[in-house]
Amino acid sequence: MRSASDASTAPVPSTGRYLVGDIAIDTRQRKVLRPDGDVELTQRVFDLLVALVSEPDTLHTREALLERVWGTTCIEDSNLTQSISVIRRALGEDRKGWIRTVSKRGYSFEPPGEVIHLPPERSVPTHSPNPPLAHVTVDAPIDRHALPVAMPAPHAASASIRALRWAAALLLGLSLLVSGSRAQPDATTALAVRPRAAIGIVLVDATSGAADAPSRQAASMLKAWLRWKLELLPEAVLIREDELLAAHALDTWFVEIRAEPRTAHRHSTLQVSLRRLQRDGRDGRDAAPAIVGTLRGRDPVTTVDALSRQAMAGLFPRRRSERWPALALDAATALHFAQGTEALDRRAYATARVMLGKVVESAPGFGPARLALARTLADDGRVRQGAEQAALAQGLLAPLPPGAAYVVAAEIAALTPTRSVASIDAYARLSTANPDRGGFALAQAQALMRANRPEDALRLLGAAQWERQPLALRIRQRTARAEAALALGYHDLARESAAEAIGLVGLHVDGHARELGQAQLVFARTRHQQYRQGTEPALYHRAIRTFEADGNRLGALTAAYFEAAAENDVAEAERRLAALLEVAGQHGDHASQVRALRSMAFVHAESGDHAAARRTRHRALDIAAMAGDIATQQLLQLDMVDDDLEAGDLDAAGRRLAALRQNRLSMKYRLRVARKESALLRLRGRYRDALDHLDARLSGEARNAAWQAAPIEAARIACMRTQTLSAMGDLAMARSQLRGCHDPGSSSIPVVAHLGEAEIALHDGNLLAARRLLDDADRRLSQRRMDGGKIELGTALAMLRLRTGEHARAEALYRILLPAARQQGQALPLAEIEIGLAELAAVRRDWTLAQRYAAQARQRLPQxxxxxxxxxxxxxxxxxxxxxxxxxxxxxxxxxxxxxxxxxxxxxxxxxxxxxxxxxxxxxxxxxxxxxxxxxxxxxxxxxxxxxxxxxxxxxxxxxx
Known part of the structure; x- marks a missing residue:
C-alpha cells in the first residue's frame, strides 16, 4: 500500500503522437488508433501507456511507474498489474508481447520496430508562393526535430541546382509527418484506421491512325499525365487490358482516350470516355458522357491539363475540389515526359532515363519528372542519383491531395537508403488502408528486405491475396519472395518462387527483364547452395545475358561475381568483385557492395584465409556505417561473433556481444544475440546460466512474439534449449522443447532436431531409436554442400554415431569432415573432429593414436x-x-x-x-x-x-x- 495526497504527475512532458508498428497512440485524443478501430483508455491507464512508450527498451521499475503515474495517491500495487493487462488488451492480441514483464522488478516496452514520436499537428497554408516541403511527409525517428523548409520557386531552380541537390539531400532526413490545413483530413489517421476499397482503372489510347501527329502526341500526353496522378492516389489500381480478369473483384472503370483529327468544319479534339466495367470484364451500362477538349493552336498542354482534371473528377467525385500540380511544360517537354513515363511503365529504364532527363533539363522545377526520374535511377541501381532527384522532387510536388502526398512521401523515403524505417511504416499504413493495391505491400516487403528483415518480408509476400493481383505485380512479388527465402536459407521455397517468376515473365508482353534476371540469379544461387559443391555455369550465364540485354551492367557484374564465388575460385571472385564494387560505388548502391563483400568474406573463410575474411568484413562494415545502415552493421558484427567462437576466442566474442546488446536491436537480432550469448556460456561450461539466459529472453508472452517476428531464430533457440536441458539431465523437459525445435523452412533445423532427439534416446538407452533418428539426420545432411554449417552438424552426427556403437560410420564421416575443417582452419571445429578421432582410437584401445589426436586438439584449444x-x-x-x-x-x-x-x-x-x-x-x-x-x-x-x-x-x- 502506498499513501499520501491525491496529487498526480504527468508521465512525460511531450505531446503529439507515437507511431509504433501498425498502430498510433494519440496523446491529444488519448486513444490507441488500431487498423481495426480506436480504443479509448482511462486517464491513469493512458498515462501509464505513454510512460512506457516514450522510453522503449527501458526497464521501468514498479516503484518508478507508480510514482510517475499515480504520484502520491494511495493505491494498491495490484492496480499497476491490472492497468498493464488493460493496456495489453488495448494494443491487441498480436501486440501483447510488446510489453515484457521483468519478474519482481517492473516492465519494459519492446516493440519489434522503431517508436516514432511526432510533435503536435500544425497547420500549413494550402497555397503560398514558396510551397512547404510537402503536405504529408514520412519521418525517420532520428530526425523528428526539424522544421519544414521552403524550396525555391520553380523558375529559380535551374540557377541553384547544385546547391539544391545538397540542401535537399540534407532535408530528406529533416522532414516531419505534417498534415494539411485544418480543412484537410488527417492523412495518418485516415490511412491507419479507415481501409477502403480500391477502384481499378484501365487506361487506353484509342486514337486511330487517321489522326495527325500533334493529336496523337496530345493523346499520349494526356494518358501519361493521368497515369501519373492515378499512381499517386492510394485507392486507384492501374490495370492492363490483358489483366482485366485478374482484377475482376475490383470496381473497374475503362478510361478511353481518343484524339480526333481536324476536319474542314472543326479543330482537332481530345475525348475521354469513362465506362464502368462489369466484373467479368464486359462493358457495363454505367457510362458518363464523354469529356471533350479542343486542340487549338500549336500548344495542347493547357487542354491536356484541363481534361485530366475533369477525368479525375469523374472517376473520384469526392476528390473534385482537391488540387494537383499544373502541367507547367511546353509541348515538346510534355511529350518527352509522356515518352519517359511510358518507357518507365514498360520498364525500359535506359529510354526512360534519357527522356525524363530531358524534361528535368528543360523544366528543373517540374516535380513529377524528378520523382519519375528518381524511380528510374533507383530501379537501375543508381541509388545515390535517385536519392538526389527524390530530394529535389519533394519540395516541388505541391499542391497534392493528402492521400497522394502520403504516397509521394513514402516513395521518397523508400528512395533514400537511410530512411528504411520510415518507408516500412509508411507502406505498412498504406497497405493496411488499401488492401486491394498490392503494390504498397510489395514496397513494404522490399523496404523490409533493405532493412535486413527477410522474415517479415517473407510473411508479407506469402499471403494468398497475391493471386488476385495483376500479372506484372505477381512477377515482382515472386521475385522478391525468392530473394527473401534465399536470404533465410529456405532453398525449396526460393527455387520454387524463382521458377514461378521466370514462368510468369514468359506470359507477360512487355518489360520485366530486371525481374527475370534477378529470378534467374536467385535460382542459380539456390541450386548451388542446396545441391552441390560446384556450380552450373549455364544458370549463371543465363542471368548474365538477361541483365546485359537489359543494359543493367550492375546486375550482370553481380551475377558474374556470384558465379565465381560459387565455384570457390578466390582469385577470379576477387577480380569480379573489384569490378562490381567500382560500379556499385559509382551508383551509390551500398547494399550491393555490402552484400557482395559479405559473400566474399565467406568465400575467404571457406578457403581457410580467415585474415582476408576479417578484412573483407571490416570493409563491408565501413561501407554500411558510411551509408548509415544500422541493421547491416549489426548483421556483420554477428558474423564476426561466429568467427570469434569458431576461433575459440571467447573473450572477443563476449565483448562484441556486449557491445551489440547496448544497441537498439530488432526482435530477430535480439534473439540471435541471446542465442550466441547462451552458446558462449555453454562453451564456458555454465549450463544453468545458459538456460536462464534464454529463459529470461523467451518467457511467457515474449515466446509467442518471438515466433511471430523471427521463427527461425525462435526455433534455433528451442533447439539450443533442448541440447542444454539434455546435457543437464532433464530429459522430460528436453523432449518438451523439441516441439519448438521444428522446421520453419530452414534446411539445418530439422537436422539439429533429429540429433537432439537421438541424443535423448541415447541417454534413455534406446539405441535402435537413436540410430533411426541419426539415419534421418544423415539423409538430410547429405543434401547440403560442404560448408561451415555442414562441418558443425556432421561433427555432432559422427559423435553420436560413435556413442551408438556405429564405429565404422563415425570414422567414415570424420574422415570426410577432417580435410574440409583443415581447409577452413578454424580452431574449434578442427579440435572437435580430432577429439572424435581420439575417442575412436580409445574405443579400439589404440592409446598411442588416441593420445596423438588428443594432444593435437589440446594444442588448438584455448583454456x-x-x-x-x-x-x-x-x-x-x-x-x-x-x-x-x-x-x-x-x-x-x-x-x-x-x-x-x-x-x-x-x-x-x-x-x-x-x-x-x-x-x-x-x-x-x-x-x-x-x-x-x-x-x-x-x-x-x-x-x-x-x-x-x-x-x-x-x-x-x-x-x-
Whole structure:
C-alpha cells in the first residue's frame, strides 16, 4: 500500500503522437488508433501507456511507474498489474508481447520496430508562393526535430541546382509527418484506421491512325499525365487490358482516350470516355458522357491539363475540389515526359532515363519528372542519383491531395537508403488502408528486405491475396519472395518462387527483364547452395545475358561475381568483385557492395584465409556505417561473433556481444544475440546460466512474439534449449522443447532436431531409436554442400554415431569432415573432429593414436572450452582405467564429476562416475545418476573393460603414457 495526497504527475512532458508498428497512440485524443478501430483508455491507464512508450527498451521499475503515474495517491500495487493487462488488451492480441514483464522488478516496452514520436499537428497554408516541403511527409525517428523548409520557386531552380541537390539531400532526413490545413483530413489517421476499397482503372489510347501527329502526341500526353496522378492516389489500381480478369473483384472503370483529327468544319479534339466495367470484364451500362477538349493552336498542354482534371473528377467525385500540380511544360517537354513515363511503365529504364532527363533539363522545377526520374535511377541501381532527384522532387510536388502526398512521401523515403524505417511504416499504413493495391505491400516487403528483415518480408509476400493481383505485380512479388527465402536459407521455397517468376515473365508482353534476371540469379544461387559443391555455369550465364540485354551492367557484374564465388575460385571472385564494387560505388548502391563483400568474406573463410575474411568484413562494415545502415552493421558484427567462437576466442566474442546488446536491436537480432550469448556460456561450461539466459529472453508472452517476428531464430533457440536441458539431465523437459525445435523452412533445423532427439534416446538407452533418428539426420545432411554449417552438424552426427556403437560410420564421416575443417582452419571445429578421432582410437584401445589426436586438439584449444575439455578428460580417465591405475582413475574421475556438477552438466558427471572402479565409487552416485541420466552414455567407451572390473584393485605404478 502506498499513501499520501491525491496529487498526480504527468508521465512525460511531450505531446503529439507515437507511431509504433501498425498502430498510433494519440496523446491529444488519448486513444490507441488500431487498423481495426480506436480504443479509448482511462486517464491513469493512458498515462501509464505513454510512460512506457516514450522510453522503449527501458526497464521501468514498479516503484518508478507508480510514482510517475499515480504520484502520491494511495493505491494498491495490484492496480499497476491490472492497468498493464488493460493496456495489453488495448494494443491487441498480436501486440501483447510488446510489453515484457521483468519478474519482481517492473516492465519494459519492446516493440519489434522503431517508436516514432511526432510533435503536435500544425497547420500549413494550402497555397503560398514558396510551397512547404510537402503536405504529408514520412519521418525517420532520428530526425523528428526539424522544421519544414521552403524550396525555391520553380523558375529559380535551374540557377541553384547544385546547391539544391545538397540542401535537399540534407532535408530528406529533416522532414516531419505534417498534415494539411485544418480543412484537410488527417492523412495518418485516415490511412491507419479507415481501409477502403480500391477502384481499378484501365487506361487506353484509342486514337486511330487517321489522326495527325500533334493529336496523337496530345493523346499520349494526356494518358501519361493521368497515369501519373492515378499512381499517386492510394485507392486507384492501374490495370492492363490483358489483366482485366485478374482484377475482376475490383470496381473497374475503362478510361478511353481518343484524339480526333481536324476536319474542314472543326479543330482537332481530345475525348475521354469513362465506362464502368462489369466484373467479368464486359462493358457495363454505367457510362458518363464523354469529356471533350479542343486542340487549338500549336500548344495542347493547357487542354491536356484541363481534361485530366475533369477525368479525375469523374472517376473520384469526392476528390473534385482537391488540387494537383499544373502541367507547367511546353509541348515538346510534355511529350518527352509522356515518352519517359511510358518507357518507365514498360520498364525500359535506359529510354526512360534519357527522356525524363530531358524534361528535368528543360523544366528543373517540374516535380513529377524528378520523382519519375528518381524511380528510374533507383530501379537501375543508381541509388545515390535517385536519392538526389527524390530530394529535389519533394519540395516541388505541391499542391497534392493528402492521400497522394502520403504516397509521394513514402516513395521518397523508400528512395533514400537511410530512411528504411520510415518507408516500412509508411507502406505498412498504406497497405493496411488499401488492401486491394498490392503494390504498397510489395514496397513494404522490399523496404523490409533493405532493412535486413527477410522474415517479415517473407510473411508479407506469402499471403494468398497475391493471386488476385495483376500479372506484372505477381512477377515482382515472386521475385522478391525468392530473394527473401534465399536470404533465410529456405532453398525449396526460393527455387520454387524463382521458377514461378521466370514462368510468369514468359506470359507477360512487355518489360520485366530486371525481374527475370534477378529470378534467374536467385535460382542459380539456390541450386548451388542446396545441391552441390560446384556450380552450373549455364544458370549463371543465363542471368548474365538477361541483365546485359537489359543494359543493367550492375546486375550482370553481380551475377558474374556470384558465379565465381560459387565455384570457390578466390582469385577470379576477387577480380569480379573489384569490378562490381567500382560500379556499385559509382551508383551509390551500398547494399550491393555490402552484400557482395559479405559473400566474399565467406568465400575467404571457406578457403581457410580467415585474415582476408576479417578484412573483407571490416570493409563491408565501413561501407554500411558510411551509408548509415544500422541493421547491416549489426548483421556483420554477428558474423564476426561466429568467427570469434569458431576461433575459440571467447573473450572477443563476449565483448562484441556486449557491445551489440547496448544497441537498439530488432526482435530477430535480439534473439540471435541471446542465442550466441547462451552458446558462449555453454562453451564456458555454465549450463544453468545458459538456460536462464534464454529463459529470461523467451518467457511467457515474449515466446509467442518471438515466433511471430523471427521463427527461425525462435526455433534455433528451442533447439539450443533442448541440447542444454539434455546435457543437464532433464530429459522430460528436453523432449518438451523439441516441439519448438521444428522446421520453419530452414534446411539445418530439422537436422539439429533429429540429433537432439537421438541424443535423448541415447541417454534413455534406446539405441535402435537413436540410430533411426541419426539415419534421418544423415539423409538430410547429405543434401547440403560442404560448408561451415555442414562441418558443425556432421561433427555432432559422427559423435553420436560413435556413442551408438556405429564405429565404422563415425570414422567414415570424420574422415570426410577432417580435410574440409583443415581447409577452413578454424580452431574449434578442427579440435572437435580430432577429439572424435581420439575417442575412436580409445574405443579400439589404440592409446598411442588416441593420445596423438588428443594432444593435437589440446594444442588448438584455448583454456576454458568445457564441452571439449571434458571429453578429453574422459579419454584420459578411460586410459588410466584400462591400464589399471585405480587411484589415478578415481581421483581424476572424482574431480571431473565435481566440476561437472558445479556446472550443471549431468551427462559428464554421470560419465565420470561410471568410469570409476566399483570398489571406489561413492555410494550416492548410482541414485543421483538414475535421477538424471543413465550410464548408457559411457558404455560405448568402457564396454571392452567390463571383464577387467574385478582386477582393478591395485594401483598401477608404471606411468601408462
Amino acid at each position: 576454458g572450452i568445457w564441452p571439449l575439455d571434458s571429453r578429453l578428460q574422459l579419454i584420459d580417465i578411460a586410459r588410466r582405467r584400462a591400464y589399471g591405475d585405480v587411484e589415478g582413475t578415481r581421483a581424476q574421475a572424482a574431480t571431473l564429476a565435481q566440476r561437472a556438477e558445479a556446472r550443471g552438466d549431468a551427462v559428464v558427471r554421470a560419465q565420470a562416475m561410471a568410469l570409476m572402479p566399483s570398489t571406489t565409487r561413492p555410494d550416492i552416485a548410482a541414485g543421483q545418476i538414475a535421477r538424471t541420466t543413465t550410464t548408457h552414455a559411457i558404455d560405448w567407451l568402457i564396454a571392452a573393460d567390463a571383464r577387467m572390473e574385478v582386477s582393478l584393485v591395485a594401483v598401477q605404478t608404471r606411468d601408462p603414457r
